[in-house]
Amino acid sequence: MASGSSSLMWFRKGLRIHDNPALQHAAKESNCVYPVFVIDPYFMEPDPNAFSPGSSRAGLNRIRFLLESLVDLDSSLRQLGSRLLVLKGDPGEVIIRCLKEWEVKRLCFEYDTDPYYQALDIKVKNYASAAGIEVFSPVSHTLFDSAEIIQKNGGRPPLSYQSFLKLAGQPSWASSPLLTTLSWLPPVGDVGTCEISNVPTVKELGYEEIGQDESTPFKGGESEALKRLRESIRDKEWVANFEKPKGDPSAFLKPATTVLSPYLKFGCLSSRYFYQCLTDVYKNMKWHTSPPVSLVGQLLWRDFFYTVGFGTPNFDRMKGNRICKQIPWNDDDELLAAWREARTGYPWIDAIMVQLRKWGWMHHLARHCVACFLTRGDLFVHWEKGRDVFERLLIDSDWAINNGNWLWLSCSSFFYQYNRIYSPISFGKKYDPNGNYIRHFLPILKDMPKEYIYEPWTAPPSIQAKAKCIIGKDYPKPVVCHDSAIKECKRKLAEAYALNKRLDGSVTEEDLKKLRRKLEEDENPESNTSRTRQKLIG
């Protein structure tokens, strides 16, 4: 490319300066660089009908996290002699308009495997190539190039973590240090008539501010991400001994894991830089844990789900998804609402759902418990419905990882031991017998004696009165009886698995309908969900 031309750096994820090959390339031999972020109504338009403040796709906590990340990015760009140009509208249209108006010769953006960006990028790339604009779109959101792994595997994604590891090997970039700082950026060129704004506030986007009590304690941005990374790896013993799923899901004052997921989601932290920092720690330790349980192993889980998600048509739904078991889940909106609104009557489950709403983050095992409870453990509600709630409320909401884990937890794919169910009563008790986590997120139960905190409906009326929490009035009775619900769920899953085996992956809508009818006819009246609901315990 001739020197003296302009580049457009399109930020979407990858909201960072360190290890950002697209930004580095944009800066090379350009006399001006336009760093652009487009506020996309698809994710950001307020939805007054949503079940909590936010847009239809993102809760306000994640929107705020993104805005904080943009403010931080803008401030870093300014230190390098540039700034962030914020525009609003359909990103494809906005970018094409900017390319034309600014006579851009080079367009740089991080490659994105999410279906939404795949479709968007085709449109923009088509325009750019017809207009003779160079496009540079490197893989830097993940450790590996998903397409390369799929190609190595004969065109299909590996479906187990171990086979993924074998195919992946060592990342090609890992042997040399990554570029983590920039000393300078070319200035921003003339922006012409394009409508540029500063990073908006949540109010300017049309949202009401929410109280501090409802806000996530995690602040967005690359500066926060790097600070958190440094704090996480300071204790080298902790890094070397990290072993998941060990770790306390009820720890909230000091979470048992890094809480770097929201920063990885938006690319405020490079997963490659995180990986390199971890391997540097390992080099100086006598011993360290290994995948799948180590911290590096966690990053590899992330890449695993990215690869399977990228190579599996309809990965985010049951129908038409060849790796997903076809199961006659129910569509019970009442049960779904009880789960989503933390009204199941099981304090462990409800406390986790409150943490989701308020913090947008929960420990991995806490996510296991509520996902299992909604689907194969107790309520038998479709995993896609739970996925939607997580997708909207998590600040680390990530298309590939979220769908992958919901497929896993609902025993629809990857994991098939549907007899192994998390108890909504005893699982949390193992870690937190006093129920401190429950008391924090469900203050209505704060005075319930520890003997009853996981099963408050068993507390005698006098104890409930003393604790100022009458079950059925101040806090709900259990929405289902766990003991009968698990039996029902297991029975349904056994039948569904048998059907999937018999029809060898070609279960139709009609087959599922028939099975649903049969399951209803065979239903044990004692464990019928609606009856179980009516004769609630307590």
Ligand code: FAD
């Ligand atoms: P750490 O244990 O410190 O791990 C470091 C990083 O490794 C994480 O930040 C994350 O990027 C990655 N990682 C860890 N566990 C997993 C995993 N099981 N699968 C893939 N990557 C992993 N994680 C998301 O980032 N976004 C989601 O939308 C998401 N949805 C989930 C839904 C369900 C039902 C379940 C069970 C898990 C989900 N997870 C999701 C995975 C996991 O729970 C979180 O990544 C993790 O709890 C984040 O906390 P951390 O950063 O402290 O993790």
